[in-house]
Amino acid sequence: MTTLADLVRHPSVLGQEASAQEHMAGLLDGLGLDVRHEPIDLARIRDLPGFSPVDWELDGKLNVVGVHDPGPAIGRSLALNGHIDVVSPEPVAAWTTPPYEPRVVDHEEDGESWMYGRGAGDMKGGTVAALWALAALQDLDREPASRVLVQSPVEEECTGNGTLSLLERGYVADACIIPEPFGETLLVRQVGxxxxxxxxxxxxxxxxxxxxxxxxxxxxxxxxxxxxxxxxxxxxxxxxxxxxxxxxxxxxxxxxxxxxxxxxxxxxxxxxxxxxxxxxxxxxxxxxxxxxxxxxxxxxxxxxxxxxxxxxxxxxxxxxAGCEFDPASDLARTLTEHHRAWRGTGPAELACTATTDIRFFNLYYDIPATCYGPRAERIHGPDEKVSLDSMQRVAEVLASVVADWCGLRPRGRSS
Ligand SMILES: [Zn+2]
Missing domain, CATH: 3.30.70.360 (Alpha-Beta Plaits)
Structure with missing residues (x-):
């Protein structure tokens, strides 16, 4: 909860992502990941499929990646991707409390605790849930037995050029999960x-x-x-x-x-x-x-x-472009199986009326990618909030998925 609140306090709207990225770098380092700062080089991506033109400055912008590389892999590699940028909180006057001063409220209607704040839902809550999943494995004195990338791109809310740039620089994996705040559903298609x-x-x-x-x-x-x-x-x-x-x-x-x-x-x-x-x-x-x-x-x-x-x-x-994710793929089956093991039933399938960065993986890099993340409400609006209980449930499922997909080994074994 503290981790998420600290991240929400960084107002990472377009052009002001740097302090939040530094904070993310610290969190990734704390998990023992090898932290890389990767610039976006317009010249390297402007002719790639999926690129979106911009009329703002990209110079000096950094994607952040945490790399877990155990050496010779046992299982398959996995990217966990969560964009750091948030949309503007304007009009701020419409918020009950200031958008970058997170607060937690227990809601009687559903018995869950919710954190309010711009970006709490879209999508810092999902990103933190993914970090909790990796931390949970560490608590068991285990770590993934193959490569795991935690990607923190910029520019998701306007172009996707952040994730495109990471893929162009070779941060690829056998699959990708983006914990966007879609209520513990499995995303199977999204509009362009x-x-x-x-x-x-x-x-x-x-x-x-x-x-x-x-x-x-x-x-x-x-x-x-x-x-x-x-x-x-x-x-x-x-x-x-x-x-x-x-x-x-x-x-x-x-x-x-x-x-x-x-x-x-x-x-x-x-x-x-x-x-x-x-x-x-x-x-x-x-x-x-x-x-x-x-x-x-x-x-x-x-x-x-x-x-x-x-x-x-x-x-x-x-x-x-719009894109689809195959619900019969290995990744979908793995996510479904572990969601069912924890929740008792399979996840609902989502046809999403917004875009996410999964399109780059699926359409241009042949990497199966989907979204599976926590419940959130009023994303992009005033009083945006995420369910902390749902974040925990997502972390449980993601920890199981990582263990299954990547394999596990005792923690800290030198490769
Ligand atoms: Zn998002």
Whole structure:
């Protein structure tokens, strides 16, 4: 509990991950792992499949990895991956208590203890549960008999370039588990996610002549409406693959940010709206880009101003394909078996309407990867929380999985 609270106190939003990464490095070192700090080198990843373009600085950013290398392996190697970055807690005023001052509350409804805080759920709680699993094996005076990597990447909430960079640098394994906060379920498929932004130019003028100006903020509403129509079509029953048949509205469009105008008494001359949209596994990213551009162009063609000066569509951030994880794979069977041994029944299967870093392992490195992590609520929202009881249950299952997958040997035996 202290471990998680200490980690949550680091406000590791995009661009401010360094202190949390240092803290993680200390935790990994405390477990006896060989700690590596790995920079993200844009030149090495920008042409790789799965890369997402950025307009922010990557220089100086570090992924952290803890390596357990017992020498000649008995079992199979395993990566445990937990991103360090969290999303902004704004609006902070909506939180009951400050987002980076974790507190624990016992809830009568479910009899579980919950820790509140930004990142407690997504996903520092899961990461700490994985560390508890390794610590539990040490308490038994045992350690994995094959290589284990504990990966703490940056950039998961915006691009995935952190994990991509780690894989490019050779931090691969025979399987990967990401303890994202999905309620002790086994993730079997996830949507893709694309970020794009639409830039609209208006005609700037003083409001006294507002009739002659064209307001870019107001024109952007035409594009938002057109994209909402596209969203409904994408979610129509006929287009929904079997894997998402039971999911209500799997592909969500989000109007994330809007930045327009620069003076209350000036007609807004420019407006940039940033969107996020989902894709089904197997959907082609280039085809989705073409569809988006076609819908924006169609909306523009129906407007006298935009017809003459059409909006531009730009792509920064997630260009993430959807992906599937085989529930009949060895990794899935191992996780299911140990979940059942502890809980009495197999884990529910999850079709996830968000993306996670498992896509890089499954799609581009041929490494089976899934998510299995604790219960959390209101992730990305105010009063985010994780169940500490659930973290313990996840740690139990993960310890058993590591023992089974990697094999065990007496602790500290030199190789
Ligand atoms: Zn996450």
């Amino acid at each position: 996610v694309m970020w794009f932004q639409v830039r609209i130019l208006g005609r700037t003028t003083h409001v006294l002549g507002a009739g002659r100006g064209v307001n870019a903020i107001e024109k952007s509403w035409l594009v938002i409406q057109a994209l909402r129509e596209l969203e409904e079509e994408l979610n129509a029953d006929g287009r929904r693959p079997d894997g998402f048949a039971q999911v209500d509205h799997p592909l969500n469009l989000n109007v994330g940010t809007i930045a327009g105008g620069d003076w209350a008494s000036t007609v807004a001359g420019e407006c940039v709206t940033r969107f996020r949209i989902g894709l089904y596994p197997g959907d082609d990213l280039a085809a989705m880009r073409a569809t988006i551009e076609e819908r924006v162009a169609r909306a523009a063609a129906a407007d006298p101003w935009l017809r003459e000066d059409p909006p531009t569509v730009e792509y920064i951030g997630f260009q993430a």
